[in-house]
Amino acid sequence: MAQVAAWFGLGTVIDVRPLAEGLMNRNWRVTTPTCVAAVRQVLDSDADQARRQHAPSPR
Structure with missing residues (x-):
């Protein structure tokens, strides 16, 4: 999880x-x-x- 936090600049x-969990x-x-985040x-x-799948949909 430390690598994910570092990648997104979330801090230690x-x-x-x-x-x-979902399916x-x-x-x-x-x-x-600096924050509470969902990963x-x-x-x-x-x-x-x-x-x-997670890209913004065009309006």
Whole structure:
């Protein structure tokens, strides 16, 4: 989780707690000195598919 927090510039991880899992992902609540964030691990698709699924929809 430290690598994920560093990648997104969240700071040092103080606490990590699991959140409810979905059918297609795992989720955690991550606390750092600067924020509390949700981190999701996508399980059912590769990186390109995940990018497309989570890209903003055109209006």
